[in-house]
Amino acid sequence: MSSNAAIELQGLGKRFGRRTAVEDLDLTVGRGEVFGFLGPNGAGKTTTMRMVLGLVRPSAGRLRVLGGAIPEDSAEVLPRVGPLVETPALYLHLSGSDNLRVLAAELGGVPPGRIPELMELVGLSDRAGDRVSRYSLGMRQRLGLAVALLHRPALLVLDEPANGLDPAGIREIRALLRQQRDRGTTVFLSSHVLGEVERVCDRIAILRRGRLAYTGTVESLRGSAGWFRVGLDDADQALIWLRDQPWGSDAHLGESGLVDVRSPTGRGRDLNLALAGAGFVADSLTAVQRDLEAAFLELTEGEG
Amino acid sequence: MSSPPAAGGEESPTPTFANALRAEIIKLRSHRPTWVLAGFVLVLLGLVLFALSQDVVIRSELPSRPLAALDQALPAVQFVFAAGAGVVLLTSSSRLVGMEYALGTIRVVLGRGTTRSQLVLAKLAAALLLGSLLLVVYAFLTAVGLTLLTVHLAGSTAPIGVMPATGWRQLGLAVLSCAASVVSCTAVGVGVGAATRSLTGGMVLSILFFPLDNALALVLRAAYARDHLDVLRSVSALLLGPTLNRLPGLLTGQAAASGAVLPTPMVRLTGGESLGVVAGWFLVLLAMALAVSARRDVLA
Ligand SMILES: Nc1ncnc2c1ncn2[C@@H]1O[C@H](COP(=O)(O)OP(=O)(O)OP(=O)(O)O)[C@@H](O)[C@H]1O
Ligand SMILES: [Mg+2]
Numbered sequence: 001m002s003s004n005a006a007i008e009l010q011g012l013g014k015r016f017g018r019r020t021a022v023e024d025l026d027l028t029v030g031r032g033e034v035f036g037f038l039g040p041n042g043a044g045k046t047t048t049m050r051m052v053l054g055l056v057r058p059s060a061g062r063l064r065v066l067g068g069a070i071p072e073d074s075a076e077v078l079p080r081v082g083p084l085v086e087t088p089a090l091y092l093h094l095s096g097s098d099n100l101r102v103l104a105a106e107l108g109g110v111p112p113g114r115i116p117e118l119m120e121l122v123g124l125s126d127r128a129g130d131r132v133s134r135y136s137l138g139m140r141q142r143l144g145l146a147v148a149l150l151h152r153p154a155l156l157v158l159d160e161p162a163n164g165l166d167p168a169g170i171r172e173i174r175a176l177l178r179q180q181r182d183r184g185t186t187v188f189l190s191s192h193v194l195g196e197v198e199r200v201c202d203r204i205a206i207l208r209r210g211r212l213a214y215t216g217t218v219e220s221l222r223g224s225a226g227w228f229r230v231g232l233d234d235a236d237q238a239l240i241w242l243r244d245q246p247w248g249s250d251a252h253l254g255e256s257g258l259v260d261v262r263s264p265t266g267r268g269r270d271l272n273l274a275l276a277g278a279g280f281v282a283d284s285l286t287a288v289q290r291d292l293e294a295a296f297l298e299l300t301e302g303e304g
Numbered sequence: 305m306s307s308p309p310a311a312g313g314e315e316s317p318t319p320t321f322a323n324a325l326r327a328e329i330i331k332l333r334s335h336r337p338t339w340v341l342a343g344f345v346l347v348l349l350g351l352v353l354f355a356l357s358q359d360v361v362i363r364s365e366l367p368s369r370p371l372a373a374l375d376q377a378l379p380a381v382q383f384v385f386a387a388g389a390g391v392v393l394l395t396s397s398s399r400l401v402g403m404e405y406a407l408g409t410i411r412v413v414l415g416r417g418t419t420r421s422q423l424v425l426a427k428l429a430a431a432l433l434l435g436s437l438l439l440v441v442y443a444f445l446t447a448v449g450l451t452l453l454t455v456h457l458a459g460s461t462a463p464i465g466v467m468p469a470t471g472w473r474q475l476g477l478a479v480l481s482c483a484a485s486v487v488s489c490t491a492v493g494v495g496v497g498a499a500t501r502s503l504t505g506g507m508v509l510s511i512l513f514f515p516l517d518n519a520l521a522l523v524l525r526a527a528y529a530r531d532h533l534d535v536l537r538s539v540s541a542l543l544l545g546p547t548l549n550r551l552p553g554l555l556t557g558q559a560a561a562s563g564a565v566l567p568t569p570m571v572r573l574t575g576g577e578s579l580g581v582v583a584g585w586f587l588v589l590l591a592m593a594l595a596v597s598a599r600r601d602v603l604a
Binding site for chain 1: 317318319320322323324326327330331334335336403407408409410411412413414415416417418419599601602603604
């Protein structure tokens with residue numbers, strides 16, 4: 001395994017009794033990447049993150065984090081990881097600042113000036129002295145982020161960090177993640193907010209029922225289906241012919257009389273050739289970028 | 305979210321036992337109900353001291369025979385500590401463990417490299433520190449109270465000056481048996497907390513631990529009266545609560561208040577053997593807490 005990766009999962013699996021939560025997962029997150037981890041509810045994202053943090057023991061496979069094996073090297077590796085798993089876990093009877101103080105004590109070596117600085121960073125300065133039990137959901141989420149950032153980790157493991165945040169908060173997270181990336185921090189991020197993932201992630205992985213359904217860039221996921229929008233004079237005739245082709249069965253009339261169809265090979269020129277060969281000359285032919293949501297749903301819905 | 309923190313990943317924080325202990329002390333220190341309960345124990349001590357000042361035996365013996373007065377006073381003072389500090393320590397130590405699971409903070413603590421055994425040991429140590437603090441404060445206030453009582457009844461501190469050496473030895477042993485309670489309650493709280501991984505469940509079970517094992521001693525006694533099986537007697541000697549009930553009397557040779565009302569083992573062990581039973585329980589509970597924390601998945 002290359003030590004250049006921040007996270008490497010090999011054949012990772014986890015079963016809870018007879019239920020398989022994660023199965024045969026191979027995944028590499030490079031250092032410095034902002035990596036999106038997607039999947040429907042129950043796909044196994046949180047379980048995978050818990051395994052990365054040494055909280056849950058894998059039933060199968062191996063995992064390395066920042067060059068060390070988990071759980072064997074947890075004591076050396078995990079102090080360089082900043083976790084935010086599911087809802088932020090906080091000491092409710094303590095103030096926001098005291099929560100950071102307790103965790104700073106736990107780690108050692110966090111300069112005291114860091115705490116007000118972080119409260120400022122997550123926009124909680126004026127509530128720093130209030131008990132966390134009186135914080136709103138979004139405020140807790142913000143404090144959870146501050147907890148994750150407390151010791152300037154080399155790797156952030158963030159499970160749905162935008163959960164409960166207002167629009168401004170979501171934008172702030174986006175800025176924060178970019179800032180972290182600029183500092184060289186690796187971010188392993190799960191989220192259901194596809195628009196956010198699209199904006200901040202270099203690469204994504206999509207889980208489906210515990211198995212990997214896709215890894216790669218958002219761009220190639222959106223382009224990967226090879227859909228084209230074609231302008232044809234005799235669209236109705238062309239549609240009849242297209243639907244008879246093994247690769248064109250889901251062709252349909254799209255916006256403003258244009259025909260939406262897949263290319264037989266995924267490339268525009270081959271679609272053009274096929275159409276011309278059948279006597280339909282295209283006026284125009286453009287690749288259709290599907291939106292991420294459609295691509296995501298296509299990958300994660302249906303039988304499996 | 306404004307000014308960015310400086311460059312990332314260059315610090316290497318190191319979670320150690322000492323750091324974990326520091327964090328546990330902060331968690332404990334800031335928990336108000338623990339201190340309210342502890343304050344209540346001191347109020348009880350005040351009431352006991354007041355009752356002792358009204359006690360006929362003490363009023364008559366103290367000026368001339370301080371040892372007899374001490375024998376009269378110590379059992380009640382000790383019993384209040386064992387029961388009162390016991391409740392404080394059982395609840396606070398089980399809470400210290402169960403809280404992390406109830407709040408989910410366990411995943412933040414372990415997810416950054418504090419090891420599971422470091423965490424258990426730090427919690428145990430923090431609770432033991434609390435117990436020691438309670439014991440020191442309680443002993444100090446008892447000393448102050450008894451001195452004032454002496455001055456009040458005898459007109460001076462002279463009876464303390466003429467107290468025979470055995471009196472001082474008894475005081476020392478009384479502190480020792482209180483320390484045995486501290487150690488036992490702390491271990492029970494941490495052990496039950498680690499096993500249940502629950503805040504209320506852990507606290508309720510910890511509180512029930514001693515009533516249950518005292519009840520078991522009574523059951524064993526009844527069963528022995530019927531069947532005369534020697535094994536029942538031996539088992540009763542291994543129970544923690546009954547051992548602690550008898551310990552003050554065994555160590556000091558007085559009639560301990562707790563031993564007079566509460567169940568005791570059917571076998572008469574020496575003071576040293578009884579301390580051995582307490583140490584055994586401590587080690588078993590600690591090993592259990594470490595073992596159940598070590599491998600189980602953290603799903604809180
Ligand atoms: N403690 C547990 N016992 C049994 N099954 C569990 C446990 N924890 C998780 N699972 C199962 O593992 C699967 C994956 O759960 P996980 O929480 O990892 O999903 P997720 O991708 O994080 O979902 P979400 O988007 O809802 O957060 C689910 O089927 C879940 O029911
Ligand atoms: Mg989840």
